[in-house]
Amino acid sequence: MADKELFRVRSKFVEKVSKDLIKQLLDDILADCIVNDGERDSIIEENVNRADRARDLLDTVKRKGDVASRKFIAHIQRRDLTLYSELGLAEQPAPPGEHISAAETQMDQEWSTTLIPTTEKFWMEKQSDKKVYPVSKTAFRNRVALLITNITFTNEKYNRKGAEKDQENMEKLLKALGYDVVKRTNLTAKEIDAAMIEFSKNPKLRETDSVLVVIMSHGKLGAVLGVNYAEDNPDEFPINNIYEHLGSEKCPALLNKPKIIIIQACRGNAGGAVLVSDSVKPAVLCDDVNQLELSAGEENIEDDTLHFVHKEKDFISLLSSTPDTVSYRQPDRGCFLIQYIVDVINTSAHVDDIEELFRTVMQRFEDFNINPSLKQMPTKDRCTLTKRFYLCPGH
Secondary structure, three states, X not given: OHHHHHHHOHXXXXXXXXXXXXXXXXXXXXXXXXXXXXXXXXXXXXOOOHHHHHHHHHHHHHHOOHHHHHHHHHXXXXXXXXXXXXXXXXXXXXXXXXXXXXXXXXXXXXXXOOOOOOOHHHHHHHHOOOOXXXXXXXXXXXXXXXXXXXXXXXXXXXXXXXXXXXXXXXXXXXXXXXXXXXXXXXXXXXXXXXXXXXXXXXXXXXXXXXXXXXXXXXXXXXXXXXXXXXXXXXXXXXXXXXXXXXXXXXXXXXXXOOEEEEEEOEXXXXXXXXXXXXXXXXXXXXXXXXXXXXXXXXXXXXXXXOOOOOOOOOEEEEEOOOOOOEEEXXXXXXEHHHHHHHHHHHHHOOOOOHHHHHHHHHHHHHHOOOOOOOOOOOEEEOOOOOOEOOOOOOO
């Protein structure tokens, strides 16, 4: 029984659990309706030190019974896999005939199709936390994002089927998060650079709490490809230009504000895999121009390669794959990275900071089983955030 498992690890849990994790677990069990607002507040307010708070938290959940305890164990596993392993906890099976929600375990997570709003209480708590980037209501109303999507190329063989869906999904998500979206489509490298410079001068940047830049195209190590790319025409936008244009020197309006970069583009042509399919139409594509001409019966796979060298404060980047490897896209649903980002932010942005959200996206690729030979691992890179940043949807 899961409640007995919690009793078994009680002492070690009290010894090892961090103050931040206690807060996250309290938010989780409140969302699960294991405790109500009064019980949650009581655990926080009536226990001054961390150990007493941890002890009260575990005992409260244990008293709620086996189902609550199983959910709590699943949250520990999702939030802190190291602690979960140190405690020697095991996934708890449900009694015969009893259904457990898919959201109770990480592997069977139920992903929300709409953005869950942050509670007013959670938002207020973060405003007074000096380890958190401030998100005022005025700044929230001045959020702005840049969304660049290359879909149609001069050379038709490079066209990115399914990228329309990525553009649609990201625009919807960004708007739901309160960002005014500057959308640009089918740009050359020179036009991408010009769009970045124009964005760096957007008057809203002085009032915003953050910016989000999303670029989706073909790519190679250190560059995103423009729509005029050809073997004899290196139409390439250097990734480092993003950090130059939005850095402190050229964009002082963003000083000390989170700058979140998401790039769906291959990072090279090595280490990828090609799917062999019996279907007439390919099921999975990739963004590497070097792998677009495949033999009959093989599916197209595209890569996205990026490499950063500048060191700038308050940046965080999520790249779609590790260096020199490919990333994948479905013609009918878009890139897996974008699909997973939308799922994770919709489901967890109301309680998780941006680094934790990106980590969860990466964890989804650990069991990336579209095909046994397909492997992709996004990379959280260039993180110079000095505080936690919460997107605080709904504010």
